């Protein structure tokens with residue numbers, strides 16, 4: 001998965017977490033690692049942080065925020081490919097995306113007539129995606145040529161469907177220990193925490209939304225360590241496959257939309 005991390009880092013260096021306007025719609029965006037967020041859906045929750053009895057010495061750099069994203073209508077993610085995406089890659093994207101269906105009811109399909117859809121691009125600037133849907137908007141997801149691994153593509157689709165990173169959950173410090181001495185200060189924002197929809201289930205080391213033990217390391221040393229009581233997960237985490245926990249979270253997020261699709265209401 002090294003290629004993935006390198007591609008990711010390239011993207012971060014190119015854009016950092018600065019606002020950008022090139023995603024094809026009018027909302028104002030902030031990019032944090034490989035997640036592109038709508039600024040008006042992001043709330044920095046200082047009060048939440050304090051009420052959580054937070055220990056500042058163990059905190060990553062940056063803020064603790066709440067991000068509200070929307071599920072896709074009828075639990076269908078309609079996809080349109082930019083003309084630069086090769087046909088083999090289009091086929092792979094839909095095949096790998098289809099694997100989100102089992103246990104969730106979420107469909108990743110080529111767009112037919114849906115007004116809201118996801119546009120997939122092939123620019124050589126990393127792997128990243130807008131998080132969640134937004135009524136009345138086209139959303140974007142980019143996969144550079146180096147990003148085309150099944151798990152990486154499914155990870156980015158996870159973002160597009162509304163998931164954020166498992167290792168950025170507000171309760172993550174009960175499960176992992178970060179060693180930020182091995183992360184350049186400019187990259188520490190990648191370990192900020194977000195309250196999101198992921199938390200409807202127990203912390204999941206095996207989540208496809210969880211980074212590996214050397215994520216963002218500049219020296220090859222470990223950055224994400226397992227707390228001793230969870231030692232059985234040592235070496236088992238890091239964007240490997242869609243987990244049962246991922247499916248349970250996704251099923252909860254999309255339960256209402258699946259019902260709407262099936263009942264036509």
Ligand SMILES: [Zn+2]
Pocket residue numbers: 034035155159165
């Ligand atoms: Zn990600």
